[in-house]
Amino acid sequence: MKKTCLLGWFAAALMLAACQDTVNTVENADKTMTPNTIADARFVTDGFLKDRLGLQSVTMGRTADGFKRVQLEVINLRTGVLSQAWSGITGENPYKIRYRFTWFDEDGMAVNNTVLADWRDATIIPGETLFLQSVAPTKYCSDFKISLKEAN
Secondary structure (H helix, E strand, O other), X not given: OHHHHHHHHHHHHHHHHHOXXXXXXXXXXXXXXXXXXXXXXXXXXXXXXXXXXXXXXXXXXXXXXXXXXXXXXXXXXXXXXXHHHHHHHHOOOOEEEEXXXXXXXXXXXXEOOOHHHOOEEEEEOOOOEEEEEEEOOOOOEEEEEEEEEEOO
């Protein structure tokens, strides 16, 4: 009986492992780029998002025209057999999020009259890295904020 139960668990684990749909990546270990990474970025999440989406980096730069631009590198943390199984059962694989950027001028006033203020949809599968980017609507923008939430 004990052997049969153990074999049953092993078969179930093997089936769950076969159902995984994660992303694996390969990248250059010796980077030749010199990004302007923001070291003190605050990433505040709720109880649902914190176990699903992780912030890797925040990078700022400028376009050739002098507009500020920002890139957030986020990763779907839902990897592994148990997380994959739970995500499959709850329908969260792939994970759907909504995000929007708000840009601020030099006085800290929000610049909301742009298409950037609209919510955008993104889909991210377990283990995948996603790059969320935005360019400031005016040259007078000096800072940004991004809002993230689960898609309905």
